[in-house]
Amino acid sequence: MRAKKDLTKTDREAILQQLMAHLVDSKKLIRGALNKIALDFGVNRGTVQRVWKRANVDLDNKLRPCSDISSRKKNSGRNLKHANVADRLRAIPKGRRTTFRSIAAAMGIPRTTLHRYYRRGIFTKYTSSTLNNNFLTLQGCMRETICAQGSNAYKIPHIGKAKLMARGMLPEVLVVDRDVVELGFQQLDESDISAKFEELAVEVSEAMEMCDFSSQLEKLIVNDELEEDPGVELGDLLDLTHLF
Incomplete structure (x- = not known):
């Protein structure tokens, strides 16, 4: 007998094809067909019979001679015993x-x-330790960014999160001095947010252009013609003169 609980789509289709081959006068199965096919596929006779009933074969219907047997019906299977x-x-x-x-x-x-x-998808498994580590890292970046007055020239202090978690002492939030918080508010008040967005847009645009330049540079094939003409400018060759 089969070790698997359910038949695959290919198994069901193969069983149906064998059943169709054992039809008599295009209406009834020959005697013993169910037992023979069940033995060939290593399943119970009732399994083959259920496939036959689900197919609901009607050879008089030229467009759809049988119903779909590719999958289980919706909401089938064992009902949930425990609610909520x-x-x-x-x-x-x-x-x-x-x-x-x-x-x-x-x-x-x-x-x-x-x-x-x-x-069955009733709930989702996730690693809370990873989320806690990432959240604490982001808090550390924010604190150090404020202390560096918006610069990225800082290093996050190592607090040994793995050891703290193993001891059950990993904090959910980082404690920040009041002076750091006040410094952050002061920097926000003194900053022109619109100007910062414009600077960021310029940086992104330049980075994209440099990415395009790097892509073109990777495609560059150095051949004899380039060696014979040392006066050729790289920007002219790649048509990227607007970057220089």
Whole structure:
């Protein structure tokens, strides 16, 4: 017998083709056809019979002689035993949402059942440690940017996030001195936001032009003609004189 629970689309179509080949007078299956095909495909007789019933063969219908058997019907399969799984999961403290085992224990359901709900898309698994690390890094960048008065000439202090997380001491937010916060507000008040956006637009435009220049440079083939004429300007050769 088959080890797999469900037939694939190819299996069902192959079974239907064999059934169609065992029709008598284009209406009925010959005696023993279901048992023979079930044995050939290694499935139960009832499985072959369900494929035949789902196909609903009607050879008098020239446009659609049989129904679709490529997939299961919508909303089929085992019904959910536990209601509001996603809501109950959100109610569990973050500290107990580290593994399937701890979540299942907190919700009072089997771990295998919880994993089945995960596979069905009832909830999504994500790594909270990665999110916490990224969030703390962004906070550190913001703090150092303020202290450097908008410059990127800074280094983020190493706080050992992995060790702190292992000890359960990783903070959710970074503590910032009041002086840093006031300095940030002062810099915002003194800055012309519109001018900053214009500067950023110019930088982006120049970066895109340089990217175009680099792409053209990669395509450049140095040949004998270039060597014979050392006076040829690279900008003229690549038609990028507007960059110089």
